[in-house]
Amino acid sequence: MFWQNGERMNNLAQKWIDTIQNSLLGALLVRLWPILFLFQWAASEEDTPLHFDSLAGVWLCILVLAFLAWTIGLVAIYEKPKGRWALERHSDAPRNGFGVWSVPPVGGLKPPRLTKAVVMALGQASSQKTAWLHWVASTILFAAMALLLLGRFDPDLLASVSPFLVGHSVRVGLLWGVAAVMAAFISRAWAVDCRKRLEADRS
Numbered sequence: 224m225f226w227q228n229g230e231r232m233n234n235l236a237q238k239w240i241d242t243i244q245n246s247l248l249g250a251l252l253v254r255l256w257p258i259l260f261l262f263q264w265a266a267s268e269e270d271t272p273l274h275f276d277s278l279a280g281v282w283l284c285i286l287v288l289a290f291l292a293w294t295i296g297l298v299a300i301y302e303k304p305k306g307r308w309a310l311e312r313h314s315d316a317p318r319n320g321f322g323v324w325s326v327p328p329v330g331g332l333k334p335p336r337l338t339k340a341v342v343m344a345l346g347q348a349s350s351q352k353t354a355w356l357h358w359v360a361s362t363i364l365f366a367a368m369a370l371l372l373l374g375r376f377d378p379d380l381l382a383s384v385s386p387f388l389v390g391h392s393v394r395v396g397l398l399w400g401v402a403a404v405m406a407a408f409i410s411r412a413w414a415v416d417c418r419k420r421l422e423a424d425r426s
Contacts, residue, residue: 346418
C-alpha cells in the first residue's frame with residue numbers, strides 16, 4: 224500500500240511537471256524574474272512610491288515556488304522500489320529536484336494552441352526590414368540604463384546636463400521603460416528557444 228501511494232505521487236508529480244512544461248509559461252517566468260532587481264532598486268530609494276515590504280513578499284513567494292518546484296521534481300524522479308525497504312531511483316534520471324524539469328515530456332512538447340501561435344509568431348527569424356528595431360530598442364535600453372546609473376551614483380553630474388533628468392517622475396519612468404524593454408527582449412528570446420524546440424520535436 225505504501226509503495227502504491229508512492230507510485231501515485233510519482234505519477235502525479237510527473238503529470239504536474241509535464242503540464243507546466245507543455246504550457247511553456249514556466250520557462251518564461253523563470254527568465255523574467257531578474258526584472259525584479261529593477262524594482263528592488265527602486266524600492267531602495269527614499270522618495271519612491273514602491274515599498275520594500277511588498278517586494279520582500281514577492282521574493283518570499285519566489286523562494287516558496289522554487290522550493291515547491293524542487294520538491295515536486297524530487298518526488299517525480301523516484302520510481303517504485305524493487306526491494307522491500309529500498310527506495311531506488313531511475314538509473315538515467317536526474318539526481319536533484321531541479322534537474323528533472325529540464326527533461327522534456329515523453330513525445331515532445333504539446334503546448335496549447337494559443338501559446339503555440341504566440342511562440343511561432345514571436346520566435347520567427349528577424350528579417351532585414353525589422354532588424355533595425357532591435358538596434359533601436361537596444362540603444363534606448365542602454366541609454367536609459369546609463370541615465371539610471373548616473374542618476375544613482377552621480378546625480379550632480381546628471382543635473383548639470385539637465386535638472387529634468389534627476390526628477391523622481393523621470394527616474395520612475397525610466398525604470399518602467401527599462402523593465403518593459405527587458406521584458407520584450409526576454410520574451411523574444413524565450414519564443415525563439417521554444418520555437419526551435421517545437422520544430423525539433425516535429426522533425
